[in-house]
Amino acid sequence: MNYKEISYKLLDQYIKNENLKKHCYAVETCMKYYAKKFNEDEERWGAAGLLHDLDWEMYPDIHPNAQPEILEKENFDEEFINAILGHAYPERTQIKRDSLMAKYLFACDEVTGMVIAYSLMKPGGLKEVEPRGVIKKMKDKAFVRNVSREDIKKGAEEIGMDLSEHLQNVIDALKNDSRLI
Numbered sequence: 295m296n297y298k299e300i301s302y303k304l305l306d307q308y309i310k311n312e313n314l315k316k317h318c319y320a321v322e323t324c325m326k327y328y329a330k331k332f333n334e335d336e337e338r339w340g341a342a343g344l345l346h347d348l349d350w351e352m353y354p355d356i357h358p359n360a361q362p363e364i365l366e367k368e369n370f371d372e373e374f375i376n377a378i379l380g381h382a383y384p385e386r387t388q389i390k391r392d393s394l395m396a397k398y399l400f401a402c403d404e405v406t407g408m409v410i411a412y413s414l415m416k417p418g419g420l421k422e423v424e425p426r427g428v429i430k431k432m433k434d435k436a437f438v439r440n441v442s443r444e445d446i447k448k449g450a451e452e453i454g455m456d457l458s459e460h461l462q463n464v465i466d467a468l469k470n471d472s473r474l475i
Contacts, residue, residue, distance in 0.1 A: 297341035327467035401449030420469035425461035
């Protein structure tokens with residue numbers, strides 16, 4: 295399966311909001327980074343990151359539950375679909391995060407928003423972001439209110455990684471993606 299080709303076709307078909315696309319690119323980038331670290335399929339993991347919010351614009355009230363029908367038509371497998379459904383467990387789905395890909399997708403989702411928002415405050419952007427600065431800014435409840443600090447912490451726990459280490463990995467991944475600048 296050509297994950298990259300199919301994923302970008304679907305992204306362009308379903309997501310029109312440029313900020314949401316940038317968020318999907320950020321999660322894709324982090325998923326590829328972690329896939330490489332664990333010798334997993336980078337294109338497959340990246341596709342999960344790219345498509346995790348595929349139905350958000352069209353079906354915000356049932357997101358991500360509209361995705362299985364879309365993804366099955368493109369022959370995505372059950373583990374892939376469950377990873378996407380699992381990123382919204384238990385608030386929106388009953389699909390637990392059982393696979394490594396599902397756990398990393400959850401861990402990368404919210405944290406990318408926090409890191410990128412924080413980078414916008416820095417003159418040098420992502421190149422100047424450090425984990426301790428992000429952690430400090432997370433304490434400011436008014437800063438990017440829609441990003442769940444609880445999910446960021448829970449994501450790091452689920453992948454068995456210290457929050458600072460996870461943040462450093464996310465920063466390292468994101469600072470090399472020119473689409474996010």
